[in-house]
Amino acid sequence: MTESRKTGQRNLSTRLRTAKGRSTASQKWLERQLNDPYVQAARAQGLRSRAAFKIIELDERFKLFRPNQRIVDLGAAPGGWTQVAVKRTGEKGKVVALDILPMDLIPGAIVLQGDFNEESAEQAVLEALDGPADLVISDIAPNTTGHNATDHLRILALVELAADFARKVLSPGGAFVAKVFQGGTERELLAGLKRDYASVRHAKPPASRKDSAEMYVVAQGFRGGQKDEQPG
Template sequence: MSRGGSGGKQRVKTARGRTASSTRWLERQLNDPYVKKAQAEGYRSRAAYKLIELDERFNLIKGTRRVIDLGIAPGGWSQVVRRQNPGAAIVGIDLLPVDPIDGVTILQMDFMDDAAPALLTESLGGKADLVLSDMAANTVGHQQTDHLRTMGLVEAGADFAGEILNPGGAYVAKVLAGGADHGLVALLKRMFTTVKHAKPPASRKDSSEWYVIAQGFKGPVARPEDERD
């Protein structure tokens, strides 16, 4: 399937039925140091190192007792929480099937299902200290549409965080280039003491993903449209 290239890089031979884009993706995977590190250290995906790097910068995991993982598949973020804080209760949710993780409750369903928030809360057994969201909408190739769909998930996650977080808790969510829009940032700043954007080194340079990190939960707030009712 592959052969050595210059500089020790793996080069993928062309194969019948494989598109040029899939060949490039496979070649990138073979040469990605984070992929190799994840395989060596037993993480399910290179995405684990995004959370590890965010945690190193923002101290998210230490001391948490209950954690929600939105968009858990394939499970790398929950693995990180389990390793760094074995005593924490973790509940994850995803449309995709996820292989069991010791100590983690996994719900296979759409987070946008009306029943999801109550099931997550019930499964966790109490208020959360940290809500993680690596969710992203399936892209359609239209930048504005993709952005709006992903930001809808971020906003839904923020609403849920406002319901389930303990005072002082944190919400971390994947956003696209440019970060969260002004309305969402304004809402988060009313809910949390600090709101920052970060792109961890494990995020590929050509990727449009960033993360919004909201810490110091102050409590749920009414949206402007709610206040007009």
């Protein structure tokens, strides 16, 4: 039985005993957390977030992880995706988790703090990996404003930056996974991904809440050798 199947347990609905001092939105969020089978399964399995099941389910569909890979997790905090990456690539793999915020250490992973858009962070990641990456994963998303068009543009900007980072650090044949919002990627970004990768697909894993607009772009088969040529 795979990890993602373990969330299908039957649970009675739990309600908060008191709503005193809580806003309606806060109360609803807490009740949703208490009754979310993925939250319960994450706690039971020692995973830092329910989001871990999203990358597990994407892996089941797209076969992202292999033993002995070099993996970069962008925007890794609190570390659920990193935990999965460490487990699935094994002891001989290397997993580097990068976030602009401080993050607790994870056994088997190298945790770095920095902005992946800065050259110093890119160099730190490559040094930690001791070679090019086989897989770059990103669950980064900006804080939502509630305005769909604005949120879509903000997350696309992050995906573009993450895609550029992946292009710099991936080895030929590598893969890139990133969060986008429904509507997928814009034409220019999608064209760039299709140029750089043999396969580009969108997916919404079951662990993504139905009321969430999030999706994931999965780009596999990095062609490599596409870096800007220097005039000679």
